Amino acid sequence: MTEIIAGLTTGAIYALVALGYNMTYLASGVLNFAHANLMVVGMFVAYWAHSVGGLPTPVVFLIAFLLAGGLGLVEERFAIRPLHNSSGSAELVTMIGVATVITGVIAFSYGTDALRVPFFGPDQTIVLLGGRAQPLDLIIIGVAVVLAVVLHLVTHRTSVGLAALAQTDDREAAQLRGINVGGLSLWGFAVASAAGGLLGPLLVSKTFAATSLALLLAVKGFVVLVLGGVGSHRGVLIAGFGIGLIEAFGARYIGPLYRDVVVFVVFAIVLLALPQGLFGGRKVRAV
Structure with missing residues (x-):
């Protein structure tokens, strides 16, 4: 049970990154x-x-919230909006550039x-179903589940969420229907x-503060996003937990050096069977 909790915690962290991807994509x-x-x-x-x-x-928490939110505003306004009429590869290069700048500033500082950084809450070990866990593990898992549920409800049951789905499907048509796609973005x-x-x-407190962590989280979050299905919060959560468990059991029974290999083998197999991901929808366009 200890390995299961550890795997779910790791998977929850990956899912939180992928949920962030989903939010900006939608x-x-x-x-x-x-x-x-x-x-980071x-x-x-x-x-x-x-x-x-x-x-x-x-x-x-408030400082981190405001600082990251402000950086997001600057990023969209000056790095994304001017490229909306360009190819998707231009936006990809710009995003990588922004990530590199942020990492460079942190590394310089x-x-x-x-x-x-020590955990701000209680850190005593909890015995759960025969396994051992830290309170932080359960908090991270709970936050991932709650965030995925909230995002799913907002996306499918609010006017803002439906507008986001509309612009994702057809940005020009959404503009013609009166949706402020610029403000939404x-x-x-x-x-x-x-x-x-x-x-x-x-x-x-679970991962340490390290500039190298950003690349690891970005790659694993992208794997989870593709496996779960781009735009599917439920799929991302399930895929995140699945990847975390695969890593945990792969490290135990095959070896820690091969756990990433196992993850990418599973990733390739799933995509061969389901190119759109576990919960991603197929889009059909008549031409």
């Missing part, structure tokens, strides 16, 4: 590959607060070593980035 049609870097920004805010000392935990980036920053102080 709002703007763009996958924000700098989302993991914005989560939140982690370093927590490290800064820990090194300074004396800051209340809610204030730390704090170095590249992994920095430890701007606030989608801001909200997704702020949420990523808010998660940083929560995750940092």
